[in-house]
Amino acid sequence: MRERYIDLIDQTYYFPQEGFDVQDDYLQFHKVDLQHLIQTFGTPLKLTYLPKIGENINKARRWFHDAFENVGYNGSYFYCYCTKSNHFSHVLNEVLKNKAHLETSSAYDIDLVRNLFKNGKIDNKIRIIANGFKPKQYTDKLLELIKDGFIHIIPILDNMMELDAYSGFDGEELSIGVRVAAEEEPNYQFYTSRLGIRFRDLIPFYIEKIKSNPKLKLRMLHFFIDSGIKDSAYYWSELNKCLNMFVELKKICPTLANINIGGGLPIRNSLGSNFDYAYVIEEIVNKIKTFCDDAGLEHPNIYTEFGSYTVGESGANIFEIIGQKKQNDSELWYMINGSLMTTVPDVWGLGQRFILLPINLWGQGYQRTIIGGLSCDVSDYYNSEVHINQVYMPKIIGDQKLYIGFFHTGAYQDSISGYGGTKHCLLPSPKQIIIDKDENGKLIYEVFAEEQSPDSMLKILGYK
Ligand SMILES: Cc1ncc(COP(=O)(O)O)c(C=O)c1O
Structure with a gap:
């Protein structure tokens, strides 16, 4: 019986293919051993393969x-x-x-x-x-x-x-x-x-x-x-x-x-x-x-x-599945240790699809899942691939750990999600004014922060 996750991929796509291969049940991205990366740095993580x-x-x-x-x-x-x-x-x-x-x-x-x-x-x-x-x-x-x-x-x-x-x-x-x-x-x-x-x-x-x-x-x-x-x-x-x-x-x-x-x-x-x-x-x-x-x-x-073409395919976001929730007979949630809305916001904002693959457990059976983010927002999920309105992931048995990756996320996602305080098109955060009333009911204004400066943005981006 061919019912392992790797069989599903083999039957659906040409695999291995440019940038993606599996060695000993572990996914490699441009020949980078992702399991090693996870062991070294932990998750969640974002990588850029220059x-x-x-x-x-x-x-x-x-x-x-x-x-x-x-x-x-x-x-x-x-x-x-x-x-x-x-x-x-x-x-x-x-x-x-x-x-x-x-x-x-x-x-x-x-x-x-x-x-x-x-x-x-x-x-x-x-x-x-x-x-x-x-x-x-x-x-x-x-x-x-x-x-x-x-x-x-x-x-x-x-x-x-x-x-x-x-x-x-x-x-x-x-x-x-x-x-x-x-x-x-x-x-x-x-x-x-x-x-x-x-x-x-x-x-x-x-x-x-x-x-x-x-x-x-x-x-x-x-x-x-x-x-x-x-x-x-x-x-x-x-x-x-x-x-x-x-x-x-x-x-x-x-x-x-x-x-x-x-x-x-x-x-x-x-x-x-x-x-x-x-x-x-x-x-x-x-x-x-x-x-x-x-x-x-x-x-x-x-x-x-x-x-996108220059930088998109250089990026990936990796998460661990930290829990499963079965909310009805057909919907099984795999909860990640991060948020899709705050790391790959185009999923939520534009309905963008990325390549989603497990990093390990390729030799195990698979099941239909929905990927759920940690934020409280109902929209923080991922439930369909480009070709099918479904997501399949390896089954997790006992206390096994499963890691998953969203691939080709190198363009726009950091700036749109505001990584560290950067912004889309480098358009700065506006000046922030706080308005309150004093004990006599008179309005008082305080500048909480000035408009974000070019220096602050460039520092976050690694230029200073
Ligand atoms: C004027 C202009 N040029 C280039 C681009 C880059 O587009 P893409 O990332 O799809 O290559 C954009 C994206 O919005 C754009 O507005």
């Missing part, structure tokens, strides 16, 4: 390089890392060791860039794509960076008002980009992304406001399709619209030489994932080439800003 970051960066470069060769593409390819997906210094170190450029999302990101420069991790030739809806603090910091000699910074206009921040630019010339607002997938709550400029506004805006300013050079068209790069009718149709826009703009804007297709390259969220990266990338490159060839235009340089 070599995977460079591996993924270089794989993507290779796919683009091969696609360029296969279709005869003449532009260059630039890999930028979207810092918001994981800001930790050890991650940025690895990204920069692999010669990636950067994409920023907020003012404090520019403090991070300054810190990297001060510590010799980057020079002023690094390419920085500055995205996001930009308060004055962000545009001011960008302009200071440009003034200080960073020669390849491209602020991407998220909206038309943003131009006001640059229109009085007092240097020689300023390279800028524009982000086009993509239409969202039909199942979203709104039609058009709030990020970027409407299609119909772009060309009149360029003619009236950018072209007329001799210091401003529009060099990049940026688009990001929020649901990511997929081989789907929706993705290809959005890409076509953006490429049409590129062609129309390029006809009247000779400096437009770069196209930025954003992030969204998927990661494996199941042992059954089978995304054909090389094929999809070649299709994208071929489409850009075809649009340009048909219009008699040079091939633009292609930029990407992969966040």
Whole structure:
């Protein structure tokens, strides 16, 4: 009878597979002996396997390089890392060791860039794509960076008002980009992304406001399709619209030489994932080439800003099952020694699935379970995989210990859960005011804490 957990996996997926193997009933992640890790450090724990970051960066470069060769593409390819997906210094170190450029999302990101420069991790030739809806603090910091000699910074206009921040630019010339607002997938709550400029506004805006300013050079068209790069009718149709826009703009804007297709390259969220990266990338490159060839235009340089793809597959969260609760005939809870809401919050916030596997007891029988977190919140659970609306785990016999891991959790989870006081997009905690009444009923105000500073954030992230 084949009814061990390992048989279930063997029958369902190709296994072992990249990053995952079992030795003597214990799971290995990129050949790291997880049992040893647990014995050494205990649980719950979060791990980051740094070599995977460079591996993924270089794989993507290779796919683009091969696609360029296969279709005869003449532009260059630039890999930028979207810092918001994981800001930790050890991650940025690895990204920069692999010669990636950067994409920023907020003012404090520019403090991070300054810190990297001060510590010799980057020079002023690094390419920085500055995205996001930009308060004055962000545009001011960008302009200071440009003034200080960073020669390849491209602020991407998220909206038309943003131009006001640059229109009085007092240097020689300023390279800028524009982000086009993509239409969202039909199942979203709104039609058009709030990020970027409407299609119909772009060309009149360029003619009236950018072209007329001799210091401003529009060099990049940026688009990001929020649901990511997929081989789907929706993705290809959005890409076509953006490429049409590129062609129309390029006809009247000779400096437009770069196209930025954003992030969204998927990661494996199941042992059954089978995304054909090389094929999809070649299709994208071929489409850009075809649009340009048909219009008699040079091939633009292609930029990407992969966040999840760069760092997602390097991370894992490991827990121990510390108890079982059978709440009715069909629902058996495996309680972990931590919380999913506070360590992998996208599970709760977005219904995100990760690869979930036991670390040990692979030779034992299995049963259907629900994974329960320690917080009191009803939503702190995990009960379905990508392919089935169920989770199976080895049976625990007697006083056996079972450890489980959520894998490929390296992107966004730390910042969204606020690891140590960090924040999504490095947007600081606000000033906190306490309001009370004195004995006469008069309101009294006290500043409990000032707005979080860049230094406090950078310290948590390992830069100070
Ligand atoms: C402008 C922009 N670029 C890149 C990314 C990174 O996306 P991903 O992590 O899916 O690669 C995002 C994510 O929200 C984004 O908004």
